[in-house]
Amino acid sequence: MNPRPFAVGRNCDAWCTRCKMELAHTIVAMVDALPVKVICNTCGSEHKYRGPKAVAGTRTRSTSDAPSRSSASSSASKSRTTKAEREAADNQRELRRQWDEMLARTAGTEQVPYNVKADYTAGDVLEHPKFGLGFVLEETAFNRIKVLFQDAERVLVARHGKKPEE
Numbered sequence: 611m612n613p614r615p616f617a618v619g620r621n622c623d624a625w626c627t628r629c630k631m632e633l634a635h636t637i638v639a640m641v642d643a644l645p646v647k648v649i650c651n652t653c654g655s656e657h658k659y660r661g662p663k664a665v666a667g668t669r670t671r672s673t674s675d676a677p678s679r680s681s682a683s684s685s686a687s688k689s690r691t692t693k694a695e696r697e698a699a700d701n702q703r704e705l706r707r708q709w710d711e712m713l714a715r716t717a718g719t720e721q722v723p724y725n726v727k728a729d730y731t732a733g734d735v736l737e738h739p740k741f742g743l744g745f746v747l748e749e750t751a752f753n754r755i756k757v758l759f760q761d762a763e764r765v766l767v768a769r770h771g772k773k774p775e776e
Contacts, residue, residue, distance in 0.1 A: 616645050623762070625660035626650040631754065631765055632662045652767065702761075709760050712745040726770040730755050738766075 616622060616637060622645060624635040635648035638656065645659040691699075716735050722728070724738040734746040736757060741764065744757040752774045754765050 616640060616643060621651065622648065622659075623662045623764075624648050624650075625662065626653065626655065627657045627660070628653050628655040631750070633765055635659070705758065705762060706760065709745070709758055712758060713743070716745065724766070726767045727772070728768060729772075730768050 618637050618640055620637055621634050622637055623632055624645070625631070626633050626635070629650060629652055634651045636651060637645045637648055637659075639645070639647040647656065648659045649656045716733075719735050721735045721737045721743065722730075724736045724744075730736070730746045730749075732746055732748050736744040736746065738744055738757075738759070741757075741759040741761075744759040744764075747756045747758050747763070749768075750756050750765060753767055753769045753772070755768045757764055757766050
């Protein structure tokens with residue numbers, strides 16, 4: 611079962627068509643139990659929901675994602691977990707293993723409070739007010755860093771307001 615079910619007004623990770631990255635989005639509209647329209651929390655663009663690769667397997671919602679309307683039950687519908695749910699659980703376990711490994715490796719390292727204007731490098735240990743302890747994995751763009759938190763990898767803003775040196 612999903613620990614944080616989708617709901618209008620809640621945040622979810624999705625592919626942003628303007629930023630060209632998986633980022634946090636606010637859910638604007640839903641059909642059945644799935645988001646259909648979201649707003650990017652980074653750039654503010656409103657677009658169709660395109661789930662993260664790791665969870666959905668694809669970025670777009672296909673007809674196979676929609677719940678079946680037939681009354682006939684198949685062997686697939688009788689199983690307790692779907693393949694996507696098992697893959698998501700495996701991915702979550704792998705992220706947790708990586709996080710535990712990073713925690714052990716960086717024991718005693720100073721934790722820096724997260725600030726969008728600060729400059730971070732791979733290996734820095736962050737304390738985020740919402741997501742908790744995180745480890746900077748890499749810089750994905752001039753002002754974006756990929757951070758591993760206990761529950762997920764997230765892309766955060768860094769060096770906000772600074773211009774790249776050329």
